[in-house]
Structures are given as C-alpha cells and as structure tokens.
Amino acid sequence: MNLLRFGDIRRGKDSSDRVGQFMLVSYIILFLLFLVLPLGSLISKSLQNKNGEFVGLANYNLYLQEPALFQSLYNSLFVAISSTIIVVILAFLFSYALTRTCMPFKGFFKLIALIPLLSPSILAAIALVYWFGNQGVLKEVLLGKSIYGPIGIIMASVYWTFPHALIILTTSLSLSDSRLYEAAEVLKTSKLRAFFTITIPGARYGIISTAFVIFTQVFTDFGVPKVIGGNYNVLATDIYKEVVGMQNFQMGAVISMVLLVPAMIAFFIDRYSRKKQISLLTSRSVVFKPKKHFKVDMIMLAFCSALALIIILMIGMAQYGAIVKFWPYNLNLTLKNYNFEVAGLGWDSFYNSVRLAFYAAVFGTIIIFVGAYLIEKLRINEGTRNVVQFFALMPMAVPGLVLGLAYIFFFNAKDNPLNFIYATMIILVVNTIVHFYTVSHLTAVTALKQMDKEFESVSLSLKIPIYKMFWRVTLPVCLPPIFDISIYLFVNAMTTVSGVIFLYSYDTTLASVSAIHLDEQGEVAKAAAMAMLIVYVSIAVRLTHTVITKKVLRKTQAWRYNIIDTN
Amino acid sequence: MxxxxxxxxxxxxxxxxxxxxxxxxxxxxxxxxxxxxxxxxxxxxxxxxxxxxxxxxxxxxxxxxxxxxxxxxxxxxxxxxxxxxxxxxxxxxxxxxxxxxxGIVFQSYALFPNLSVFSNISYGLINNKWKKVDIKRRVDELLDLVNLSEHALKYPSQLSGGEQQRVALARALATSxxxxxxxxxxxxxxxxxxxxxxxxxxxxxxxxxxxxxxxxxxxxxxxxxxxxxxxxxxxxxxxxxxxxxxxxKANSPFIASFIGSMNFISAKIDSSKKVKCNDIEINCDTGSFGENDSVQLAIRPEEIYFQKENQDDNVILATIKEIEFLGSFQRVYFESKSFTNDLIIVDVPSANARKIKLANHAEMNLYFSKQDARIYSK
Structure with missing residues (x-):
C-alpha cells in the first residue's frame, strides 16, 4: 500500500533500536486496546441481538427496512454535499485572494477566518438561532422557511468547517511555480486561460482533498444538527437517539457502521490526493509573487470583507446572546448567564474541560511525538513499523461519535479488565488523544523528516546513545511543531462534542456537552455563555502560544534566526 | 593557507x-x-x-x-x-x-543545527566523561586545526558549506x-x-x-x-x-573511460596480428587477442601528438572539425574516416596550441606511440 511507505532508514541496528522496537510493540498493544478492539466490539455489537446472540446481518436488514432511518442517510448526504460545495467555493476564492492577489489587509483576513477554529461547532448553530430562529433578528430573510433544519445545518457547518478548508487550500495554492505563469505570459496566454490551465490544475488535489475532509466533517458532525436540526434527522443524531434515547445499542452500532464507511472512503481518497500534491512542487520551483491588479484586488477585498463580517457577526451574536438578560424582550446586559448553578451544573464542567484539554495536550504530545520519532528514525522491524504507521493514520477515518460508541461497548463490558477507566477522566483523555492522533502524528512526521537522516548515525559513531541525542538535538529543534501539536490537541479537546458525548459521566461533564444540554433545556443564553467560555480559553491558549513562540522559543531556536551574515 | x-x-x-x-x-x-x-x-x-x-x-x-x-x-x-x-x-x-x-563525515555534514560549533565538536567528548577543562582544550586544538577558532560560538547555519564540512571533520576526529x-x-x-x-x-x-x-x-x-x-x-x-x-593500466574499457577521458576506436585483429581500424593498420601490443577478434583500441586524448617522437609511432591523417577552449588546454576534435567513424579527441596544452595555430578544417598528422595504445575486448 502506497500510503504506508516511509523514509528510508538504512542505519545499522543498535541497542537503542532494540529498545525502540520494544516501545513500538507497546504502541501496537495500546492501539489494539484503544482503537482496534473497541471498533471490533462495535462491529460485533452490530451483528448481535439484544441478548448478545449472534444474528448475522439481521440488524442491517432491519435498518434497510426502516424508511425513517434511511431518510437520515439521505439527509446526512444532502447536508454534507451541499456544505462541501459551498465551503470549497468560498474557501477557494478566499485563499486565492490571500495567496494570488495583492489585496490589502491579508493578515487581518487570515486571522478572522481562523476564528471558527476556536469554538465548538455548536456555537455557530446557537448564533444562527439568535439571528434567524423563531425570535431571531433576521427571521424574515428566510421567507418563512425555518432555520431549524437543513438550512441551519448547512449554514452552521459552512461556518465551522470554513477555516479547515482554508488551511488546506491556502497551502495548496501557495505551492505554485511562478515560472509556469511567466511561460504562459510569454506565450501570450490570457489571464483567464492561465487560471483554468495552470491555477486550477495545480490546486486540483488540494481541492479534492478539501472536499473530502469537509464532507467527512459535516457528515459525521453531531453538535450542529443536534442544536439546529429540529426534526431534520441525520445519521449522527440518529445514533444518539438510538443509544441515549432508546437504549438500542445494536441499532446504534449499525448506524455507526453506515457512518464509518463513507468516512473511510473519503479518508483514503484524501490521503491519495495529498500524496499527489506533494510531488507537484520541486525544490527548484520559483515561488509565485502576485502582481497588483486593481480591479481583481478590490473585488477580492469586497468578497473577503463580506465573509469576515459574517464571521464576526456570528461570533459577535453568540457573545451578545450570552450577556443579554432575556432575549429578545430584555436586552439589558448581564453576566448572570455565566452562573450555571441555576441549571444545576455549576462551573465544574468547564473546569473538567480544561483539565481534559490539559491532560490530552501534555500526554498526547509526548506519546504522539515519541511514536513518530520511533517510526521515523529508529531501525526497527519493517512489519512493526508498518502496523504502527497504519494505526497512526486510522483514527482520522473514524468519526468521533463512532469511536465514542465503540469505547462504551468495549470498556463498559463487565469482563473487561480495563473496565475501571469507564466513566472516568482517563477514558476521556484516551479517547481525545486517539481521536486527534492522526493530524498530530503527521505534523510530527513532517518535522522529523526535515531533520538530517544521518544525525542518528553520527551520534552512534561518537558513542552517544540515541536517547541523549533525542533530548539534546531532536527535541529542541522540533519545539515549534511540538507546541503546534499540543495547541491542536488542547483546542480540539476543549471544543469536541462528538468524541465525548457518550463517555462523560456525572463527575466528568464537559463544557461542550453541557452547552448542548443547556440548549436542549431551552437555556440558549447559558448555552451560548458556555460555548463562549470555550472560546475565551482557546483564545487565551493561542495568545500564550504566540507569546511563547516569540519570547521563549527565541532562546532555544536562536540558531534559526541567525542567518549567514554577509562578512 | x-x-x-x-x-x-x-x-x-x-x-x-x-x-x-x-x-x-x-x-x-x-x-x-x-x-x-x-x-x-x-x-x-x-x-x-x-x-x-x-x-x-x-x-x-x-x-x-x-x-x-x-x-x-x-x-x-x-x-x-x-x-x-x-x-x-x-x-x-x-x-x-x-x-x-x-569517525564519520557525511556529504550533508549532519551538523546539529541547534548546537554551536563548539558544542558540535565536543558532542562526542562529553559522553566519554572528559573533564570540562580537557574538553575545552581538545576542542580548541581541533578548531585551531581546521582554522575555525573564531567561529567557535557560531551556529552551523552561520557558516559557509566548506566551513561546515570542516566542523564535521573536527567533530569526527575529536575522539581520536x-x-x-x-x-x-x-x-x-x-x-x-x-x-x-x-x-x-x-x-x-x-x-x-x-x-x-x-x-x-x-x-x-x-x-x-x-x-x-x-x-x-x-x-x-x-x-x-x-x-x-x-x-x-586500466584493466577494462569501463575504468579507462571513467578515469580520465579516452578515445575508443573499434577495430579487428588481422592475420598479421596487427590492429585494423577501418583501413589503417595500427602498431601495438595485441596481447592475448587472436586473429579476427573484435577489439577496441584506446588512446588517451593527451597521448596524441602532432610530431613524431619515436620511429615506430602510428600516424593518422585527420581534419580538425571543432576546437573547444578549456583554459589550460584545448580539446580538438579530429575526423579521419579511414581510421574511425567517430571523432578523435586530442587534448593540446594551450601554450602549444598557440604555437601551432590550430584552425578548423586544417589537415594534420596525428601521432601516438605503440606503448600508449591499449586494446580491450569489445
């Protein structure tokens, strides 16, 4: 399989390689325990009846005969595909403006566009309720159509997935060779033709990749349809209803499989197109520098301003809703919505979220980075390496909701010796790390690949054990990506809903989940307040990160900033 | 230096x-x-x-x-x-x-980017439980040896490629x-x-x-x-x-062409144990080759002269097709259909070339000695 290939490590074996081999075997065991076996128990659950007897595909048969459930599949596909088309077009234009024009205020627009990353997906849904809901400000704009349903789901999904698409497309569009455009110009090609013959083909894999990533995110998202879906059922909400509402675990497992398969397919197509993308640019390419073009620049400025305004209005409305006394009748400002005691919750869930995010960031970063290092730099059995690499990529293909459900089936089983972690903070941390493993892993691998592959050989020739070199060279050099990974894990742990909705317990309620429950109870303002708390923490963490990068890293990364002086 | x-x-x-x-x-x-x-x-x-x-x-x-x-x-x-x-x-x-x-030095230098030149060189010494003073003395010696003393506290990225390679060399030699x-x-x-x-x-x-x-x-x-x-x-x-x-004494045409340049001329051994190239017979040691063997005659471009040096030198009449100026010498391409279908390369020291006044289309006699001509099987 092509996607399981690695950089060649041709160094001879050393005692540290044996330790690495041993460690990687323990990674395999951990992956089996926390990823493969739970998924296995999910599959076997889907093949059992309520008494735990094997019934083959009977549950699937039942599913196919249930028109309501089938309708959900259609609905899921409909909102996912619609959102994907809209997001890809908007994000493409936006990233085109950022990378290929001389539009002013690029930095500002980039910053604004990333705001949705800081909030849970439900924040968008809550904001939409304030704008277009039954008592919304702009209700009339929908011409009698309700925001509760596909319109709301698509709008909210577009909002929260937009930055994800933007990141991929910006990378893809900035990987362009200016010589191609120069050649086109010399051959007297029109700008429009150059766009369709150079720009679009160059970004084609980026576009494909974006489409599949966004499709999967919307297709498997739980928070948005839960809050704003109304009676419009999708697969994710069906699973929740079957499991939490009707305690029908078997059907929940079947729908999970229906959710898992398209996500897997999308994942493999995405991996494939990313591989292609890389090979497009060689080290000899000349980076594209946009030229001023007043008309295009101004059109793009207008377009980006409009999107930026929408983003600000969305998050602004969520914040406004959180501090208004009684929407829409009493618009006086208040902080009482931040008092969650009334709703019987208190701030515990918020603190739990912070704890979860902290643990996931610390332990996750260590585990993921060390794992990536073992795979990339040590001389270990090829089979072991292949297995770990495959496991490391697998979580991306598994929707959070599916993983969460799989955890219930596996860890809640009475005869499982790991049963003790059920309903504790541990299971939440483990689930979060596994759920967000792949992206972090790939970040680590990319960073490690950039390091000279002979460092380990040099160290061995100087009789320095590899762990010492790891500590003295690898770690310091890789600090920036390591910080990136921990931030990524932290923010995602704060904002995730789907991964943990089945796993929290009375003692470990989480902010994002609480926001959903508050909304369920009609406490929309408190839900908004809770979601905004998550935003505050995310912003604080990001700011800290920026400060650290600027101040602290400057010390350890001094070598980076000292570029050859011209003496 | x-x-x-x-x-x-x-x-x-x-x-x-x-x-x-x-x-x-x-x-x-x-x-x-x-x-x-x-x-x-x-x-x-x-x-x-x-x-x-x-x-x-x-x-x-x-x-x-x-x-x-x-x-x-x-x-x-x-x-x-x-x-x-x-x-x-x-x-x-x-x-x-x-x-x-x-000790090993790689093409990529593999210098640790986050460590100074000093720390790179002392990298292998630290593990051998050397005293700080001794490490300092040893690194100073090595820095002196590769003439990088004033760069001790710089990072590799601040050095030129040649300097980086010298640091890598010093690092490899540090532990003797x-x-x-x-x-x-x-x-x-x-x-x-x-x-x-x-x-x-x-x-x-x-x-x-x-x-x-x-x-x-x-x-x-x-x-x-x-x-x-x-x-x-x-x-x-x-x-x-x-x-x-x-x-x-290259033992194969591969080595002969890989090391330096070489004219290869396809030939056959004739009945008189001489080497026949197209129409011309060449005098040289045919070794163990026998009649009718297909061989290649090999002559180095610098071993072809414009004057006779020995009595039994081989002579070929050839025409200049092209002259390449390569600084200290000139590479002249000759054509001689009666000898070979390929062009014959002759390297002439520029000083000589100036005296002889080489020009395109000039017809000249080329000489090479019996000893300088080698033959390889085809």
Missing part, C-alpha cells in the same frame, strides 16, 4: 599514542567476502579488501555502484548479508556502530578514532572550495596518520587524495591500485 602549517604542532602526544597503539600489524582493516542485499537487489557482492595502517583509500565508482553501502557496512550502519569485517585482528562484523572505532570514514565529503561544495579542501583533508590525514576511507564518484578527487583506489561498478571491485596504476 598558513593554518595547515600548524599541523606540525598539533597534539603531538596524541599522535604518538596513536602510532604506538596500532603499530604491530600491517593490515588495519580487512573486509572478507562481504555481500549486502536489499530485498532482491544485491548492492555489493563478495567484496575483499585489505587496508594498511595509516593508508588513505578511496572507493570510486558511479552512483549506485555500492560504494556507500560498503562504507556503511564497515561502519556498522548497515548489516551485511554475508562476509566479515576485521579491524585490527578483531572481528567486528556483528558489533553495533556504537561499539566500533571510527582509529578509522576515519568520509562519505562523499566534498560533493556538496562548489568547485573551488572542493579543490581547496581536498588538499587540506589529505594533509591532515598524513599528519595524523589516521587510516581513512573516502567514498567518491569524482575520479579527480580520488586520484589527488588517495594512496590506493578501489574502483567499483555494479557492486563489485573491478580494479584496485595506486592512482597512477589505475590511470595507466
């Missing part, structure tokens, strides 16, 4: 220790019947090599010939499929690299290894620095007396630096010897 004079005072005690440590036997390193495969691909096949104490040896060959694999097997960075490596009468074939005695391995050390540098460093490395090696193996694909580099060259192709050693032996 004056700093190479400083070599004289370099660490004499260390040098003496080193010499006494290894003086008893003459073979420092023996490679016996070594093979290495990657899957189905045989990178090196049945390699046998003996290297004497203090010798500077080059593995020379085109890319993909297995020379780097051989070096890495000697270092233990690669595990051989069969055969053994013996260093100072001890079989080290299955020792991990950390238990072998060598018995064997120095150089993996294409000069390939990443530009031509001028390369020529400069060639001599420096060579002088340094002579002074320290450290047994050295260098891998290179650059025949000029191998010829100027090595005591002995092992020419490799397709995983095998096809000839070994001193640089001049390899150059003058």
């Amino acid at each position: 004056e700093f190479w004079l400083k070599l004289n005072i370099f660490d004499e005690l260390n040098f003496v220790n080193f010499m006494t440590k290894h003086k008893n036997n003459n073979m420092y390193l023996e490679v016996k019947n070594l093979s290495k495969s990657f899957g189905n691909f045989e990178a090196i096949k049945n390699i046998d090599i003996d290297i004497k104490e203090g010798e500077f040896v080059c593995f020379l060959g085109p890319s993909g010939c297995g020379k780097t694999t051989l070096l890495r097997c000697i270092a233990g960075l690669e595990t051989q499929t069969a055969g053994s490596v013996i260093q100072k009468d001890i079989d080290i074939s299955h020792k991990p690299p950390s238990n072998r005695d060598f 290894p018995g064997l120095l391995l150089l993996d294409e050390p000069l390939s990443a540098l530009d031509a001028k620095v390369r020529v400069f460093l060639r001599k420096q490395i060579r002088d340094l090696q002579r002074k320290l007396g450290v047994t050295t193996i260098m891998v290179t694909h650059d025949q000029e580099e191998a010829q100027t630096m090595a005591d002995r060259i092992f020419v490799m192709n397709e995983g095998k050693i096809i000839q070994s010897g001193t640089p001049s032996e390899i150059y003058t």
